[in-house]
Amino acid sequence: MILRTYRLLGDSALAAAKAAVLAGIARWEQAWGARLPTAGLQVKPASALAETRNEWRQWQDANGNCIWLAAPEGLARVCERLLFGERQQAQLLDRHLDSPIAQGAAADAAQALLQALADVGQGSDMVCTGRVAPTDELFRHGAGVVALEWSLVPGKPLVVLYPNLVAAPIRGQPAQPVAKLMPALASQPLRLTVELGQVELTLGQLESLHVGDVIRLDKHLDDTLLVQGLDGSAVCLAHAGRHDTHRAIEVQKLNAAKENK
Known part of the structure; x- marks a missing residue:
């Protein structure tokens, strides 16, 4: 050929x-x-x-x-x-x-x-x-x-x-090496959100809320919480807690995407 x-x-x-x-x-x-x-x-x-x-x-x-x-x-x-x-x-x-x-x-x-x-x-x-x-x-x-x-x-x-006035395209390796995807993205910041729970209220209940009211969620204290990325995709499951003077989560499972489908 x-x-x-x-x-x-x-x-x-x-x-x-x-x-x-x-x-x-x-x-x-x-x-x-x-x-x-x-x-x-x-x-x-x-x-x-x-x-x-x-x-x-x-x-x-x-x-x-x-x-x-x-x-x-x-x-x-x-x-x-x-x-x-x-x-x-x-x-x-x-x-x-x-x-x-x-x-x-x-x-x-x-x-x-x-x-x-x-x-x-x-x-x-x-x-x-x-x-x-x-x-x-x-x-x-x-x-x-x-x-x-x-x-x-x-x-x-x-x-x-x-025939040679316009240079031919260069074949082979590019002039600058292409970085691998994961090492290039490893240092990029990523914001995560933790969902404490969900609750369903009527419009009347929502309008009657006052400061100090307690809203009961659908999660128990020992239930795992869903950690999500910016696009709402599941990242992992975790327990809520505290580290020093900060609120924190402890990762429990990394296959949260499969379990929450």
């Missing part, structure tokens, strides 16, 4: 993953002095991706951790416009976009953006290892794989698969 890890990505996990992606984008923006449009950026489970024929490339670090990235054609052109289009006058824009220098810088910027996205959540730099398609297992519901889908190029989203 094959056992598979099942990880659902909740809202908090996806929000944390998106924050990590945006942090990587911010580092690129700081290095290249341009702002990227993030309105079309989505972070979702890989199982929610629509079926597309992407040109996947695998990236891997020194520890063997992998991500898969599909970059659309035209990404360098987008970077070119971001780098030079916002800085030049409108009438000079086309001339700068056709410049070999601008095109070379834009290609470097596009490659740096892919590197920044590949490095998200990784401890070391990722290296592109070539065209390697991700396995179907990564798109399985519950696989815990985070997908970035970003519409930088109209109609051709940039897609990144992060």
